[in-house]
Amino acid sequence: MKAGTNLEKVLEAGNFAVTAEVGPPKGASANAVQKKCEVVKSCSDAINVTDNQTAVVRMSSTAGAVLLKQMGADPVMQMTCRDRNRIAIQSDILGAVALGIGNILAISGDHHILGNHPGAKGVFDIDSMQLIQTMKMLRDDNQFICGDKVAGDVPIFIGAVESAFSDPVEFRVTRLAKKVNAGADFIQTQGVFDVEQFAKWMKGVTDRGLDEQTHILAGIIPMKSAGMARYMRDYVSGVYVPDELVKRMENADDAKEEGLKIMLEIIDQLEDVDGVHGIHIMAVGWEDIVPVIVEKAGLLPRPIV
């Protein structure tokens, strides 16, 4: 075991994992985090806490993750490279582990110009690949980036993200391999809407044996409306929403119901894709749907490991 978190145990035992996501509030209310956690806790194995997603200032992911931990959930603390240099990054990792956080997920971070402080100085001192490697060095070599020794153990179950649909598509398996080599223990992918294309990417992944070195959780984004489907198709990087699904959403009498139906079909298909070890549900601002999805997908109860 690398960190012995619930997520790690569930995956190592060979279960089909379910992770969910909680976005911290634009304020200091612990209750706001706790309420969302309460909704998704019993139907997931671990819960991501986003790090100022879309570059909009929110409560820190470390604080959010600690609040989740206090409620008995297993947090996945997201960490972007946008807002901290390598000194702050390593320091925050040590602090998070000291507070009982075991899963840390590395991402580049949405560019700050897209957020609510577009005049901020973007840091990007290291990139997500280097952040993965940094966590591995802290954990396996007891070493900081500079080579100095770390005092004591730094148990982390290292997470990363990848998108099967971002350009250049033919490079995305190689980029995943880079992340696995750098130290990613689990991968959460960007939302999957086209399982056939995703399965092609997974074929590349399994052909290289990467699924045996890392756990891949396929991303699920529940769609609430036809507008949301169109927006994701046209504007969200790394997401490919086939026109056929957009049409289904547009023609539906009850868009939410249709969105749920689509998600369940996708999950059903993903369970049969070789090398997929679970799903990661990103129900941004629609946490209530998560227990419904997990139950209807037949993924309850969650394993006790």
Place this chain on the structure above:
Amino acid sequence: MIIVEQKPVDEIQRMIAPYERVLILGCGTCVTVCNAGGEREVSFLHDALLLAEVESKEISHTFVEHTVKRQCDEEFLDLIAEEANDVDAILSLACGIGAQSIAERFPEMVVLPGVNTSFMGMAKQWGVWDERCTACGDCRLDDTAGICPITRCTKGILNGPCAGTKNGKCEVSPEMDCAWILIYQRLERLGQLDKMRRYYPPRNFRPIPRPRRIMASPSIVAVGGSHG
């Protein structure tokens, strides 16, 4: 070359307000090429400032104009030493280096920047300039097919492309090319895609802390002198 943009006339008017006699000083190199601070622009700005004064019915300044070959070299500034004695301020249309050279050469003189120094770049077409180098001091163009990810990737990452690319464009703007897609395509053309598979460790930013200084080796100084 260094790309600059002229400041709006009203901002320049506010800057020069306290000074009666102003020397508008152009520069004959980069800022001439990017149409912002050469002889022509000095003359245009002179006219614009005069016109603005006439319109406001408050004639309170006298202007002189001059354009030197390079403001960033002291030997060219010697040529304006006399003129500088007769003015209260120098409005420099050179880059920030030129303006600061004046401040260093004329310790008693007020120096005002007439332009904003934007970046180091190249002309793409008439009137369009693109940034190409950040002078990071640690060039990696050999790894990236001659396309700089530090400058052209909005996140300056070394192990790109991130997932923020869509249709070959950056998440920041649908108009902006993703640098890493360009790098990928060019490496592919060059048969060097193996360079994309490598892991690039964190950069050494030690060359960055400012201000930097470069000392020529003694042999170069002996042959070329201190100024070309």
